[in-house]
Amino acid sequence: xxxxxxxxxxxxxxDFLREVEHEVDEGEWVKMCMQCxxxxxxxxxxxxxxxxxxxxxxxIRAGKREEVxxxxxxWMCTSCYNCVVRCPRKLPITQIMHGLATxxxxxxxxxxxxxxxxxxxxxxxxxxxTGRVNELxxxxxxxxxxxxxxxxxxxxxxxxxxxxxxxAGRLNPFELFGGHRCxxxxxxxxxxxKAREIEARKxxxxx
Amino acid sequence: MAKKEYxxxxxxxxxxKASAANYLVSVNSMCKTxxxxxxxxPDWNCCSASIGYAGGSELARHVMNARNFxxxxxxxxxxxxxxxxxxxxxxxxxxxxxxxxxxxxLADTNEALKEAGLAYKGDAPVRHMVEVLIEDFGYDxxxxxxxxxxxxxxxxxxxxxxxxxxFGIAGExxxxxxxxxxxxxxxxxxxxxxxxxKVTCCGGALAFSEPEKSQKQIRDIVExxxxxxxxxIVTPCPLCQANVEVxxxxxxxxxxxxxxxxxxxxSQLMTVAYGGTAKEAGLDGHLIAPVKxxxxxxxxxx
Numbered sequence: 001x002x003x004x005x006x007x008x009x010x011x012x013x014x015d016f017l018r019e020v021e022h023e024v025d026e027g028e029w030v031k032m033c034m035q036c037x038x039x040x041x042x043x044x045x046x047x048x049x050x051x052x053x054x055x056x057x058x059x060i061r062a063g064k065r066e067e068v069x070x071x072x073x074x075w076m077c078t079s080c081y082n083c084v085v086r087c088p089r090k091l092p093i094t095q096i097m098h099g100l101a102t103x104x105x106x107x108x109x110x111x112x113x114x115x116x117x118x119x120x121x122x123x124x125x126x127x128x129x130t131g132r133v134n135e136l137x138x139x140x141x142x143x144x145x146x147x148x149x150x151x152x153x154x155x156x157x158x159x160x161x162x163x164x165x166x167x168a169g170r171l172n173p174f175e176l177f178g179g180h181r182c183x184x185x186x187x188x189x190x191x192x193x194k195a196r197e198i199e200a201r202k203x204x205x206x207x
Numbered sequence: 208m209a210k211k212e213y214x215x216x217x218x219x220x221x222x223x224k225a226s227a228a229n230y231l232v233s234v235n236s237m238c239k240t241x242x243x244x245x246x247x248x249p250d251w252n253c254c255s256a257s258i259g260y261a262g263g264s265e266l267a268r269h270v271m272n273a274r275n276f277x278x279x280x281x282x283x284x285x286x287x288x289x290x291x292x293x294x295x296x297x298x299x300x301x302x303x304x305x306x307x308x309x310x311x312x313l314a315d316t317n318e319a320l321k322e323a324g325l326a327y328k329g330d331a332p333v334r335h336m337v338e339v340l341i342e343d344f345g346y347d348x349x350x351x352x353x354x355x356x357x358x359x360x361x362x363x364x365x366x367x368x369x370x371x372x373x374f375g376i377a378g379e380x381x382x383x384x385x386x387x388x389x390x391x392x393x394x395x396x397x398x399x400x401x402x403x404x405k406v407t408c409c410g411g412a413l414a415f416s417e418p419e420k421s422q423k424q425i426r427d428i429v430e431x432x433x434x435x436x437x438x439x440i441v442t443p444c445p446l447c448q449a450n451v452e453v454x455x456x457x458x459x460x461x462x463x464x465x466x467x468x469x470x471x472x473x474s475q476l477m478t479v480a481y482g483g484t485a486k487e488a489g490l491d492g493h494l495i496a497p498v499k500x501x502x503x504x505x506x507x508x509x
Contacts, residue, residue, distance in 0.1 A: 025265050044408035048420055076417075079257035079294075080408035081372035085381045098260040105261045115416040117261055123412070124262025127253035128271075133219035135226055142415050161453050164494035165226070172224035180222050183250050187323030191274065194319040195267045 002108035009065075016065040025099030026092045033057040039083035039093050049073040053083060053093055056100070069109040074101040075116040118145055128192060131182030136175035211343060214283040214331065215245035216275060216299065218292035219253050220445045227292070227445035229492025233474040234291050234336065236487040240352050240478070241344065245289070248279045254298040257369070258412035269312065270319045272302035276333075277325035288333045291474075293369035293444035296335040300374060303333050335370055337443050337473065341377045341386060346393045354482040355506075356395020360499045362476070363399040363437035364388045365428060367447040368408050382406070387441060390473050394480035399435040404428045409450040422458050425451050429458075429468045438499050439469040441476060448472060452494055469497035479504045 012019035020027040033054070040052035050073045051059060059068050074097045083093040101117065104110040110117055122141045127133045143158075144151030155162070165171035172179065182188060220227035221234070238245050252275060253259075255268050263271070276299070279288050290296040306313050307329050317326050334342075340349060364387030370376055371384050379386055384406065388398035407428055410421025428451055432440050442448050452470040459466055471490075475497075478488035485504040490497055 044410075044424055045413070045417075045420055048417075076413075076420075078368075078408050078411040078413050078421075080368040080411065082368070082406075082408070085372045099265075102261050102264075116258075116413055119412065119416040120258050120261035122262075124255065124259045127219070127255055127259060128263070131250075131252035132222070133253055133256075135220070139415075158457075160456055161494070164456075165453065168229070168492040168494060169224055170226050170228050170492055175224075180219070180225070182252050184323060187325075188252060188274070190322035191270055191319045191325075192267055194322045195264070195270045195315075198315050198318060199264055199266055 005107035005109060008107065014063055014065075016063045016068070017061050019065070020060050020100070020103075024096065024103050026095045027099060029091045029096060030057050030060050032089045032091055034089055036088060038086045038088070039091075042082040042086050043076075044080055044082065045076045045078060049076050053097065056097075066109075068100065069104040069107060070111065072111045072114050074098070074104070075110075075114050077101070115142075115145075118142070128188065130178075130180070130185055131188045132180045134175050134179045136172065136179065140176075210242035211339075212244040212246065212286055213289040213339065214279040214286040215247045216251055216279075216288055216290040216292075216295055217247060218290060218295040218445070219256075220449075221291055226449050229489030230291060230445050230448065230472050230474065232487070232489035232492070233472055233478045233483075236478040236483045236489075237474045237481065240481040240483070241349075243339075246283055246286070248275055248288070249282050250278060251275050254292075254295045256294045256298065256412065266312075266315055266319070268298070269302045269306060269316050272299050273306060273316045273320055273327040274323060274325060275299065276303065276329075276331060277320055277327045279331050280328055281325070284330075286331065287339070288331045289336055289339050290333065291336045291445075293335070293367065294446065296333065297369045297374070299333045303329075335376065335443075337370060337376055337386060337390075340390070346389055349390070349477070350393045352482075353394055353480045355480055355503055357391075357476060357480055357500070357503060358395055359397075360439070360503070361397040361399055361435075361437050362387075362391045362439060362441045363402045363432035363435060364391060364405055365402070365432070365440045365442045365447060365451065365470075366405050367442060367444045368406065368411070370443045371406055387443065387473060391441060391476065394476050396476065399432070399437045402431060402435050402437070404431040409447050411446060411450075414446075414450045414454065418454075418457070421450065422454050422461070425454050426458050426462070426464065426466070429455060429466050430464075432468055433466075437468070439471055439497050441471050441473055443473055455495065467495050469493060469495045469500075471497050471500060475500065 221231040414421040
């Protein structure tokens with residue numbers, strides 16, 4: 001639990017539902033869930049969620065802050081939106097799950113070795129660096145996240161795929177030295193810096 | 208003056224030598240035949256895809272997408288923004304709807320965009336290429352340039368998730384969208400109309416971070432195509448194409464299966480049917496060669 005989390009605990013006094021409503025993307029929808037379970041049944045990775053989306057909503061309402069935020073459940077969401085289109089109350093479940101995951105990460109409560117969290121963070125860093133994704137660097141970043149030996153092993157396992165993509169003109173080894181990029185990288189960095197400033201400004205007002 | 212002009216948003220994977228390079232090639236070829244002028248939005252940037260959420264805040268993600276809108280409005284005024292990538296389209300459209308619906312969010316976004324010398328006005332609609340084909344042309348119009356109907360080839364129309372949900376294409380059903388089947392039939396192919404895995408998630412970005420879970424999905428998607436007698440899968444999403452194609456060898460290695468189902472783009476089908484060469488259709492950009500399509504491309508037309 002980091003400072004941000006301690007502040008949140010102090011501000012919301014165990015009212016986890018209210019905390020989620022204020023801090024999590026689309027969190028105000030959580031109270032609309034009628035516990036029908038269609039989301040849980042529609043999820044392609046459903047069996048892999050420690051707590052199904054349906055259960056997560058009930059756990060939020062029951063104040064299970066630690067259990068929800070420390071869970072890897074939300075990180076199982078593949079953004080397929082099957083739950084969203086089938087929910088009878090039209091909850092934006094995909095967005096709420098990503099929002100919960102992001103919030104858990106921000107508070108330092110997300111599971112440390114969560115691979116999707118790692119990929120998500122790497123993806124953002126990668127695409128904002130030049131304005132466009134460097135696919136080779138991203139892939140290598142994912143493969144080598146568990147260390148040099150693991151990376152080499154993974155790369156070796158996937159060598160035929162890599163070779164295939166190379167021959168198909170869909171993999172550029174020179175991306176290692178810099179690939180596609182936007183011209184106005186400075187402008188992109190500046191606008192994202194300003195976006196962070198604006199959000200910090202809002203947080204200070206709320207706190 | 209081209210019949211129709213659009214501000215093109217290709218997305219990171221549809222670039223030269225990127226993972227959907229063959230999609231880009233086939234889209235350009237298809238549009239040439241249809242007399243569609245696609246002008247890439249100058250200096251377009253990444254939409255941050257579906258997976259960029261933990262690193263990027265809500266506002267930052269909207270700002271990334273709004274930059275593309277502002278660039279399109281500035282350099283290609285009056286043109287609809289057209290995306291070929293499912294995630295780009297979804298993100299852009301979602302951002303646009305949020306920005307158009309909230310004055311506060313719009314103000315914050317423009318405050319950030321100002322640092323890049325840009326402002327978002329909210330003029331250009333955001334569409335997917337498939338929407339453009341169906342709504343601006345229509346199936347009958349799309350059938351006209353066909354010189355090599357894809358006879359004798361059966362396609363499993365794998366729509367996937369993000370062109371279908373949450374926005375849907377041309378008012379079709381979320382549970383059983385038929386547009387890919389209709390496109391297949393438009394170009395003379397046979398559609399596996401009972402293909403029950405057509406909207407099953409391939410795992411998306413989690414094919415990278417949770418390979419085993421995702422490969423279970425991919426195996427179901429491919430095996431169902433075999434079950435329905437399909438010669439190949441056709442898809443509108445660059446991530447689906449990559450995932451469903453490249454992991455078949457991994458699934459074979461780990462699970463002892465014998466999968467070798469080609470996975471193609473609708474634009475490749477159309478390019479071949481319109482008389483394009485294998486190269487123009489990007490058929491040389493595959494790990495599992497779409498042999499039947501190559502044969503038609505190499506053979507004589509009607």
